[in-house]
Amino acid sequence: MPRSSHPSFGIMTAPMQVEYADVLRVWREADRIPQIEHAWLFDHLMPIGGDPAGPVLEGWTLLSALAAQTRRLRLGVLVTSNRFRPPAHLAKIAATVDLVSGGRLDFGIGAGSRPSHPLARREYDAHGLPFHDAAHAVEGLAESLTVIRRLWTETEPFDFDGAHHRLTGAFGNPKPVQRPHPPILVGGRSAPVLRLAARHADLWNIPGGDLADVVARSALLDRYCTELGRDPASLTRSIHLPVSYDRPGPTRDAIAEAIGAGFHHIVLGLPDPYPADVAHWVADELITPSRPAAPTVG
Template sequence: MPRTTGTSFGILTAPQQVDYADILRVWREADAIPEIEHAWLFDHLMPIGGDPAGPIHEGWTLLSALAAQTSRVRLGLLVTSNRFRPPAMLAKIATTVDIVSGGRLDFGIGVGSRPSHPLARREYDAHGLPFHETADAVRGFAEACAVIRRLWTEDEPFDFDGTHHRLTGAFANPKPVQRPHPPFVIGGRSAATLRVVAEHADVWNIPGGDLEDVVSRSALLDRYCTEIGRDPASITRSIHLPVSYDRPEDTRKAIGEAVDAGFGHVVLGLPSPYPEGVARWVAAELIG
C-alpha cells in the first residue's frame, strides 16, 4: 500500500503479558524507522487481556524508561486513566517524561477504564482506588485537563476550587520542554467526553472497529467544536487499529478506510509476542 501523504503512523505495544526487554527491542527498532512517527503504551494496572494474573508494567514509569532509550519517535500513553492519579501529580509526571525525552511527549489522557470491561473494574479495588461513576468521572476529567494546562502554562501559584479537584498554591517548576505545552491527545467516544475533547484536545483518538460509528462520533465532535467557536479542523483525528500479522491485507484495508474517513493519525496496535523485525515489517507491509 503506498504511503498516504499527510498521514502519521505509529505503533502501540500494550505492556501486558510481555517483558520489558521485548518492548524495548520493538521501540528501539521503531525509533530508527522514519515511517513510524510515534509509539504508545496503554495505562492499566492489571491485565485486561490474556492471563488475568500475568505481568503488566506501569505505563508512565515504563514510558520514561523508553524515552531515555529512544531519540526520535514521539511517545505517549493511549491513554492515561484520569481515575488513577491526581491531576497535579500527573502534570509533574508528564513534565518529567517530556524533559527526559527532549520534548517528544504526546500527552494522552482520557476519563479512564470502561466500567463495562470485566477485567478493568478490578484494578480499582485491588489498588485501593475509588471508582467514580461515569458522569462524575467525566466532570472530574474536564477539571483535570484545565488544571494540567494551567500548571504547564502559568508562572505564578494559583488556587483551583473545582467540584472534584481543589488545589491551593499550585505551581509547576520546571515546565515541559514543549511550549506552550505537550499536545493533549484525548481518547474517548461518549458524547460527554467529546465535549471535553472539543475544549481541550489537540488530537482526538478513538478505537477502530465500527467505522460507521467512528465517523458519526467525529461528526458529533465537529458539532461540539462549532458550538464553542472552535474550528473542528484544529483537532487531528486519530484512530487505533489492531494489526493482524497473518492477514496484513485486512489491516491495510482498515487503514485505507480510516484515512479516507478523515483520520490522519493512525496507531497500529501490535499483538504480542512481537516477531523479530516487527517494526520493519510494519513499515514495509502496512505503511509502505
C-alpha cells in the same frame, strides 16, 4: 495542531504479558524507521487480556524509561486513566517525561475504563482506587485538564477549588520542553468526552471497529467544535487499529478506510509476542502500501 493531509503512523505496544526487554527492542527498532513517527503504551495496572495473573508494566514509568532509550519517536500513553492519579501529580509526571524525551511527549488522557469492563474494573478494587460513575469521571477529567494545563503554563502559584479537585498554592516547575505545552490527546467516544475534546484537545483518539460509528462520532465532534467557535479542522483525528501479523490485508483495508474517513493519525496496535524485526514488518507491509502516492509532476 491542524489536521495534516498526510497521515502519520505509529505503533502501540500494550505492556502486558511481555517483558521490558520485549518492548524496548520494538521501540529501539521503530526509532530507527522514519515511517514510524510515534509509539504508545497503555495505562492499566492489571492485564485486560490474556492471563489475568500475567505481568503488566506501569505505563508512565515505562514511558520515561523508553523516552531515555529513544531519540526520534514521539511518544505517549494511549490513554492515561484520569482515575489513577491526582492531576497535579500527573502534570509533574508528564512534564518530567517531556524533559527526559527532549520534547517528544504527546499527552494522552481519558476519563478511565468503563464500569462494564470487568477485567478493567477489578484493577480499581485491587489497588484501593475509587470507581465512580461515568458522569463523575467526566467531570473529574474536565477539572484535571484545566489544572494540568495551568500547571504547565502559569508562572505564579494558583488555587483551584473544583468539585473534585482542590489545590492550594499549585505551581509546576520545571515546565515541559514543548511550549506552550505538549499536545493534548483526549481519547473516548461518549458525547461528554467529545465535548471535552472539542474544548481542550489537539488530537482526539478512538478505537477502530465499527467505522460508521467512528465517522458519526467524528461528525459529532465537528459539531461541538463549531458550537465553541473552533475550526474542526484544527483537531487531528486519531484512530487505533489492531494489527494481524498473519493477515495484513484486512489491516491495510482498515487503514485505507480510516484515512478516507479523515483519520490521519494512525496507531497500529501490535499483539504480543512481538516477532523479530516487527517494526520493519509494519513499515514494509502496512505503512508504505498505505501512504498516498505522491502527485506526478509534468
